[in-house]
Amino acid sequence: MLKIGCHLSASKGFFKMAKECEEIGANTFQFFTRNPRGGKAKDIDIEDIKKYNEKAKQIGIEVIVAHAPYTLNLAAKDEGIRNFAKEVLEDDLKRMEYVPGNLYNFHPGSHVGQGEEIGINYIIGILNEVLKKNQTTTVLLETMAGKGSEIGRNFEEIKRIMDGVKLKEKIGVCLDTCHVNDAGYDVKNNIDKVLDNFDEIIGLSNLKAIHLNDSMNEIGSHKDRHQKIGEGTIGIDSIMKIVKNDRIKELPFILETPNELEGYKKEIELIKKLY
Ligand code: FE
Ligand code: FE
Ligand code: ZN
DSSP: OOEEEEEEOOTTOHHHHHHHHHHHTOSEEEEESSOTTOOOOOOOOHHHHHHHHHHHHHHTOOOOEEEOOTTOOTTOSSHHHHHHHHHHHHHHHHHHTTSOSOEEEEOOEEOTTSOHHHHHHHHHHHHHHHOOTTOOOEEEEEOOOOOTTEEOSSHHHHHHHHHHOSOGGGEEEEEEHHHHHHHTOOTTTOHHHHHHHHHHHTOGGGEEEEEEOEESSOTTOOOOOEEOTTSSSSOHHHHHHHHHOTTTTTSEEEEOOSOOHHHHHHHHHHHHHHO
């Protein structure tokens, strides 16, 4: 069963997001755990979660993806910035236990000129502090486009982080189709080769979610500008080959395209029609 959904606003709570899924034909979704600047998260509303659980069951939501504020930087040079990132992760992972057994995605970070070696070590250090044996959430490293000093610009860097993490069963990867295109992987012409490469370096069993985005830019541009499905350089045929690929077709596919709800609804309809 195809799991398809999109990024939704969490400002009105979980039940509202499930209702929106119902409206647009989605059976999974992604949301920011707090505003992108990383401010204080809203208090968890138990009543809201109860109503959400019922609705989620009714419309067949099996898994959802939380996204950390993208401004967090676990690899920062400044200790205060790294500590802030750690505190946000810790708090978010506690809150995730109110919706147990789901995925929590974050951008590995930017080494801001220190070099990726130092950056990767900072990321590993924080992950080893915040991951807990008894948590039910799987934390995902997102594959990045490699703009600026972003870490996670190739599968090797993601693997180096994973190698340093002690609780390996708590960590996985989210592959963003726009990001890997921009990073230089040929998802347009040869998704199978990209997945072979992922399998060889990281292991496909560690792949837990797909961010399904077209790209405004050419392969290898290191830009990270998402485009609507079928309107970018990847194109609808290649997008459908990705969604239908046997090795990943059980994963949740999350659209992060430049759309409002109505646009997402159309993209989901199109993908389901072609599936
Ligand atoms: Fe992201
Ligand atoms: Fe993404
Ligand atoms: Zn992006």
